[in-house]
Amino acid sequence: MRQFIERHTFWAIVLLIAIGVLLWLIFSVWPDWLIDAIGRKKTFVNTLLNGVTLGGLYFLVASGFTLVFGLMRNVNLAHGSMYLLGAYIGYEVADATGSWFFGLAVAFVAIALTGVLLQVLVFRRMEGDDLRQTLVTIGISIIAADLMLAVWTGTTYQFQPPEWLFGAAELPVISVLKSSGEPVFIKYPVYRLSVLFAAAVVGIALWLFLSRTRIGMMIRAGVNDREMLAASGVNVQLVFALVFAIGAGLAGFAGVIGGTALSVAPGEDIRYLLASLIVVIVGGLGSVSGAAIGALLIGLAEQFGLAYFPTYGVVLTFLIMVVTLAVRPQGLMGGR
Amino acid sequence: MDTRRLFSGGFSLTEIHPAKLAVVVFLIAYPSFTSDFFTYQIGAYSLILGTIALSLMMLAGYGGMVSLAQMTVAGFAGYLVAILGDNSMDVMGLGWPWWMSVPVAILSAALFSAFIGAISVRTEGIYTIMITLAIAVAFFYFVRQNYPVFNGFTGFAGIEPPTVFGIYWRDPVPFYYLSLAVAAGFFSSVLYASRATFGLSLQAIRDNPRRMRALGYDVTLHRIVAYFLSGIIAGTAGVMMVWFNGRISPGSVGVDVVIDILVIAVLGGMRHPIGPFLGAIAFVLLENFAIDLIDRERFNTVIGVAFLLIVLFSPDGLLGLWNRARDKIRFRKNARPYRGGAAQGDQHAAGSLEETKP
Numbered sequence: 001m002r003q004f005i006e007r008h009t010f011w012a013i014v015l016l017i018a019i020g021v022l023l024w025l026i027f028s029v030w031p032d033w034l035i036d037a038i039g040r041k042k043t044f045v046n047t048l049l050n051g052v053t054l055g056g057l058y059f060l061v062a063s064g065f066t067l068v069f070g071l072m073r074n075v076n077l078a079h080g081s082m083y084l085l086g087a088y089i090g091y092e093v094a095d096a097t098g099s100w101f102f103g104l105a106v107a108f109v110a111i112a113l114t115g116v117l118l119q120v121l122v123f124r125r126m127e128g129d130d131l132r133q134t135l136v137t138i139g140i141s142i143i144a145a146d147l148m149l150a151v152w153t154g155t156t157y158q159f160q161p162p163e164w165l166f167g168a169a170e171l172p173v174i175s176v177l178k179s180s181g182e183p184v185f186i187k188y189p190v191y192r193l194s195v196l197f198a199a200a201v202v203g204i205a206l207w208l209f210l211s212r213t214r215i216g217m218m219i220r221a222g223v224n225d226r227e228m229l230a231a232s233g234v235n236v237q238l239v240f241a242l243v244f245a246i247g248a249g250l251a252g253f254a255g256v257i258g259g260t261a262l263s264v265a266p267g268e269d270i271r272y273l274l275a276s277l278i279v280v281i282v283g284g285l286g287s288v289s290g291a292a293i294g295a296l297l298i299g300l301a302e303q304f305g306l307a308y309f310p311t312y313g314v315v316l317t318f319l320i321m322v323v324t325l326a327v328r329p330q331g332l333m334g335g336r
Numbered sequence: 337m338d339t340r341r342l343f344s345g346g347f348s349l350t351e352i353h354p355a356k357l358a359v360v361v362f363l364i365a366y367p368s369f370t371s372d373f374f375t376y377q378i379g380a381y382s383l384i385l386g387t388i389a390l391s392l393m394m395l396a397g398y399g400g401m402v403s404l405a406q407m408t409v410a411g412f413a414g415y416l417v418a419i420l421g422d423n424s425m426d427v428m429g430l431g432w433p434w435w436m437s438v439p440v441a442i443l444s445a446a447l448f449s450a451f452i453g454a455i456s457v458r459t460e461g462i463y464t465i466m467i468t469l470a471i472a473v474a475f476f477y478f479v480r481q482n483y484p485v486f487n488g489f490t491g492f493a494g495i496e497p498p499t500v501f502g503i504y505w506r507d508p509v510p511f512y513y514l515s516l517a518v519a520a521g522f523f524s525s526v527l528y529a530s531r532a533t534f535g536l537s538l539q540a541i542r543d544n545p546r547r548m549r550a551l552g553y554d555v556t557l558h559r560i561v562a563y564f565l566s567g568i569i570a571g572t573a574g575v576m577m578v579w580f581n582g583r584i585s586p587g588s589v590g591v592d593v594v595i596d597i598l599v600i601a602v603l604g605g606m607r608h609p610i611g612p613f614l615g616a617i618a619f620v621l622l623e624n625f626a627i628d629l630i631d632r633e634r635f636n637t638v639i640g641v642a643f644l645l646i647v648l649f650s651p652d653g654l655l656g657l658w659n660r661a662r663d664k665i666r667f668r669k670n671a672r673p674y675r676g677g678a679a680q681g682d683q684h685a686a687g688s689l690e691e692t693k694p
Contacts, residue, residue, distance in 0.1 A: 075462045077469075130462050131402065135602060135647045138595060142640035150634060270591045274473040277466050285463070314477040321470060322455055329458040 029183075039308075045171075045186050047307040048300070053192045055299025056199030057261065060254035061272050062279040062291045063206060064247030070223045070286025071243045073130055074123055077137040079251055080273030081144035086111040086252025087259035087268070088148060091157050100161050100260075107252040115248025116241050123244075124237065141269065149266050159260040165191045195261050202250065206288055219243060223286060278317060282324045284334025293332055363516060367509045376508035378624065382616045383515040384576045387522055389600040389612030391569035394526050397606040398535060399562045400542030405452050405468040407597045408475045409567050410574030411589035413445035417578050418492035419485065434498040442571040449567025450560055457559040472594045480586040491585025495578050506579065515576055519613065522569050526609045529565070538562055592636070599643045605653030614654050618642075 005012040026048070030041045065079045086107040094103030118140070126132050168187040210216040218239050221229045230236040255264075258272070275298065283294025301320055305313025324331065367375045388410050396402045420430050420437035432440075456467045479486040497505040505511055529535040541548045541555050549555050578584050587593070596619070604615025619639065626638045650656045 073462075075466060077465075131465075132647060132651060134462050134465055135598075136644065138598065139640050139644035139647055142592075142595065142599075142643065143637050146634060146636035146640065150637075270473065274470060277470045277473075281463075281466060281470065310481075314474050314481065318471070318474040318478075321467075325455055325458060325467065 042186060043307060046188070047303050049188055049192070051300035051303035052296065053196050053261070053299070054303055055296040056196045057254060057258045058272075058275045058279050058299050059199050059292050059295035060202060060257060061251055062276040062283070062295055063202070063288055064250035064254075065276040066280045066283070066286055066288060066291045067206075067243055067250075068247040069280070070288075071219060071226075072123065072240055075130070075134045075137070076247075077134060077273065078118070078141040078144060079137075079248075079276055080269035080271070081141045081148070082111050082114065082248050082251040083255045083258070083272045084148060084264070084266075084269040085114070085144065086255030087264040088152050088157075088255075089252070090256035091159060091259065091264055094159060094256075100159065100256075103159075104253065104256045107256045108249045111252025111255070112245040112249030114252075115244045118248070119241050119244040124240075141273075145266065145269055148269075152266075154266055157259070157264040159256070159264070161191060161260050165194060169193060192261060195257055198257055202253075203288075203292055210288065215239070215242065278321050280331070281321055282331060284331025287331070287333040290331055290333030363520075367512050372508040375512045378620055380508070380512045380515040380580060382613070382620045383512075383519040384573055384580055385597070385600055385620065386604075386613035386616035387515075387519045387573035387576070388570055389597050389604065389616055390519075390522055390526060390609055391566040391573070392597055392601045393604075393606050393609060393612045394529075394569065395562060395566045396601065397608075397611075398530055398538050398542065399559060401453075401456070401464050401559065401562070402598070403452065403456070403468040403563070403566075404465060404594050404598060405449075405472045405475075406566065406570045407594040408472045408589055409445050409449045409452070409570040410577060411479075411584065412448050412475070413441045413571035413574035414578030414584045414588065415479065415486060415492070416441035416444055417575050418495045418584055421495065423492040423494050434500075438575055441575055442568060445571025445574060446564050446567035449570065450564040453560045453563025457556050457563075469591075469594070472589070473591055476586055476589050476591065476594075479589065486586075489586060491583060491588070493583035495582055495584070497579040506582075511580070515580075518572055518576060522572070523609050523613070526569075530609075534558070534561070596639075599639060601653075603643060603646055603653055605655030607652055608655060611653055611655045618654060 026045060035041065061079070061083055065076065068074060068076050068079075089110050090103040090107035092103075093106040094100050097103070122136055122140075123133055126136070167190055169190050170185045170187050172185065208216075210220060218229065218234050221234075222236065222239055226236060229239075254272075259268075262268075279291055279294040279298050281294075282297060283290030283292070297320060298317055301316045302313055305316040309316075328334075366379055370379070388406055391409075392403060392406045395406075417437055420432045420440060421434060422431055430437075452468060452471055455471070456464050459467060479491075480489055482488060497511070499505070503510050505514055530539070537548065537553055538558055541553065541558055545555050577588075581588070600615040600619050601612050602615070603618055604613065605611035622639055622642065623635060626635050646653055650660075652659070
């Protein structure tokens with residue numbers, strides 16, 4: 001941190017000012033001219049929160065994608081299908097047992113196992129052939145999407161999360177002052193806040209796992225030099241299978257979380273595949289912190305686009321991608 | 337080794353393999369002995385899809401850039417025809433005559449393709465797939481949400497090919513010949529370009545970009561020009577496609593369609609320009625007759641399994657299967673030792689059909 005300030009004093013100041021302005025925008029009571037310029041504060045804060053929550057959801061999906069790529073150089077384009085399959089499985093289990101958390105756990109485990117199967121049966125057979133692996137995952141996602149459509153039809157499913165996740169929480173953020181001088185606080189759905197919480201927990205857990213455990217060390221070593229890791233006596237195939245399990249499991253996990261926040265329907269697989277693609281292109285392939293930054297950026301861009309220029313929201317996301325590619329082709333946090 | 341002859345223009349009729357002549361005769365005579373359904377829905381449709389896949393094959397086979405945005409480029413041209421020309425939706429439809437709207441549409445599509453190229457050439461391999469896929473999906477969402485210009489979810493309908501020389505070109509037989517002319521034109525141009533200086537340097541760049549850069553070639557420019565040329569192919573095919581369907585909507589540039597093009601190219605094989613057309617014929621036949629094999633609803637499973645099998649067992653697609661089968665037969669016959677070109681042919685795209693010349 002200190003190094004960063006010493007090296008890039010100018011950018012550090014810009015960053016600090018930006019954070020200051022943002023905090024002021026969130027916590028102050030807006031003066032009239034600001035409301036005239038960009039609309040009501042409630043819209044702004046809600047959009048901001050929506051963007052951050054969506055970013056959290058995108059991070060859950062994209063972190064698995066980027067983890068798998070980082071270690072195995074395998075772009076798993078069936079990642080979106082795993083998200084959707086996890087959502088469906090979670091829904092079935094939660095519906096049968098009545099426990100949402102059990103559904104979440106089963107989705108994680110089931111998709112993790114699917115991932116291991118995929119790794120053992122398909123990817124291990126064509127190691128080092130990136131393009132072919134990618135094509136195979138495309139084939140798998142075509143078949144998976146069609147079979148899921150056959151089983152669960154085109155109906156939209158809606159999860160029933162536990163009671164205490166329902167409702168809205170009052171945030172310590174003043175929206176407007178009533179004429180009597182009494183402050184009106186902004187309310188926000190509890191469930192969305194817990195999505196954000198879950199994303200933060202997963203992010204921190206992943207970071208601890210990668211940087212503080214022995215297996216995490218092996219994974220990081222594998223990202224840098226696979227052959228060397230194998231030569232030093234580590235069973236690389238086992239590490240691969242483990243990482244694939246975690247990456248796929250996270251997709252299934254995100255399926256239930258995201259399916260509850262929004263809904264489960266065919267076509268969601270493509271949406272989240274696109275989100276993961278853009279997030280990792282922006283953030284840098286193979287970097288978990290890059291996925292976090294990219295997810296936050298894309299989530300915010302999407303929500304602000306939706307709120308302030310509805311038709312061109314997609315273009316904003318796309319522009320971020322193009323600018324990133326033009327300035328830093330390897331992504332914000334990607335190293336070469 | 338008479339490889340030099342491959343690249344030195346002149347050839348005479350006697351050099352052409354009789355099988356090729358038979359194919360040409362068959363293609364020209366095709367409408368005379370089939371029903372309108374086979375001429376239009378199978379014949380013309382395969383040729384159009386094949387042409388779009390040809391633009392992908394050119395980029396992927398010769399340039400090593402697997403772009404998933406070819407259908408997007410084609411769709412862009414189709415949209416432009418609907419916007420600049422006439423449609424029955426009361427949205428846009430500037431009413432330009434066809435000889436203005438069509439060239440503008442194709443040229444814009446080519447520029448759009450060059451733009452996609454400019455974005456993605458800085459990256460390589462799987463990154464290109466990811467970026468072009470992201471562009472394709474973004475375009476899909478954009479046209480679906482944009483109502484003033486692209487008419488959103490509904491898209492455009494009532495787009496008619498013009499009546500020129502007193503012929504209504506939407507009729508099955510004229511339309512078939514139009515598609516055949518477009519397909520054959522681009523097929524031979526790609527074949528020619530693959531042996532021209534540009535094509536050869538493009539293939540060299542595919543094999544070793546660093547060396548080519550060191551030799552003084554502008555790698556980025558070559559790649560962008562390749563994207564531009566493939567955009568012309570895809571754009572023209574896109575215009576044909578919108579005339580074929582008579583309408584265009586976000587569904588025409590959706591992810592499944594975008595991936596279908598990749599499926600077609602991979603199914604046929606990316607080593608030779610004939611591959612995409614073989615793939616397109618197989619695809620269209622499967623699409624129309626899969627009902628007999630399995631429930632129509634499950635067409636995607638059938639095509640997905642076919643794609644998976646091809647990727648898993650024959651990376652060169654149907655073309656590779658065919659070449660391998662033929663090699664085996666020759667080997668059995670032991671008529672003459674097969675030329676050393678076989679090993680090279682596995683790695684290089686330079687016309688596997690050519691190498692079969694007896």
